[in-house]
C-alpha cells in the first residue's frame with residue numbers, strides 16, 4: 162500500500178476504560194477510496210475504535226492517525242477531515258431536513274444556497290417532497306439520508322460510520338450501501354462498524370473481524386466468499402477460532 166494514500170490508521174492502539182482493556186494493540190489501515198468494514202460481536206471494540214478517531218477516547222498506548230497526524234495533538238483534524246454518522250443521526254425534530262442540513266453545515270462553517278442544500282439531500286436519496294417536512298415524521302432511513310447529506314457537505318476525506326444500516330429495511334440498507342460505495346469511489350476513506358455481514362460483503366473492500374479489542378481476521382471483501390466470512394465470524398463468536 163502506498164502510505165501517502167493512507168487516511169485512517171491505528172498503530173498499536175490500546176484503549177482502557179479504567180481497568181478494562183477495550184482495544185488491545187490494534188493495527189488498522191484505511192486508504193483513500195477504501196471501505197473498511199469492522200465486524201465483531203457485542204463488546205469487541207468497534208465503537209471504541211471509532212470514538213478514538215473522533216477523540217472521544219484517548220489512547221493509553223499507541224495512536225490513531227488521520228492523514229498521518231494525530232487528532233489528539235491536532236484537534237482540528239476531526240472537524241476538517243472527518244464526517245461521522247452514528248447509528249441514530251441526532252436531528253432537530255421540529256425542523257425540516259433542509260433546515261437541519263443548513264443548521265449543521267452552518268455549525269461547521271459551511272453556508273449552502275437553497276439549491277445546493279436541495280441537491281445534497283436529493284443526492285443522498287431523500288425524495289424532494291420530504292425536504293421541507295419536519296424530521297419528526299421521517300423514518301430512520303430518511304434520517305440517515307440527512308446525515309449522509311451533512312457528511313457529504315463537509316467534503317471530508319474520511320467517513321466514520323457506526324452501525325449505519327442497523328434497523329434499515331433491506332432496500333434502504335442496499336440504497337445506503339450504494340451511496341457509501343459512491344463516496345469511496347470519489348476518494349473518501351470509509352471505516353464502518355457493522356453487524357451486517359451481507360452489507361459488509363456488498364459494500365466493503367476490506368473486512369476485519371474484531372474480538373476482545375484485537376483484530377483477529379482480515380479479508381479482501383472482493384474475494385472472500387459469503388459462507389466463508391460467516392463461518393469465520395461465527396467461529397470467533399463461539400470461541401472456536
Ligand SMILES: Nc1ncnc2c1ncn2[C@@H]1O[C@H](COP(=O)(O)OP(=O)(O)OP(=O)(O)O)[C@@H](O)[C@H]1O
Pocket residue numbers: 178181182183201202203204205206207208209210354
Ligand atoms: N464508556 C464505557 N465505560 C466502560 N466500559 C466501556 C465503555 N464503553 C465500552 N466499554 C467496554 O469496552 C468494550 C468495547 O466496547 P465497544 O462499545 O467498543 O464494542 P462494540 O464492538 O462497539 O460493541 P457493540 O457491537 O455492542 O456496539 C466492551 O467490553 C464494553 O463493555
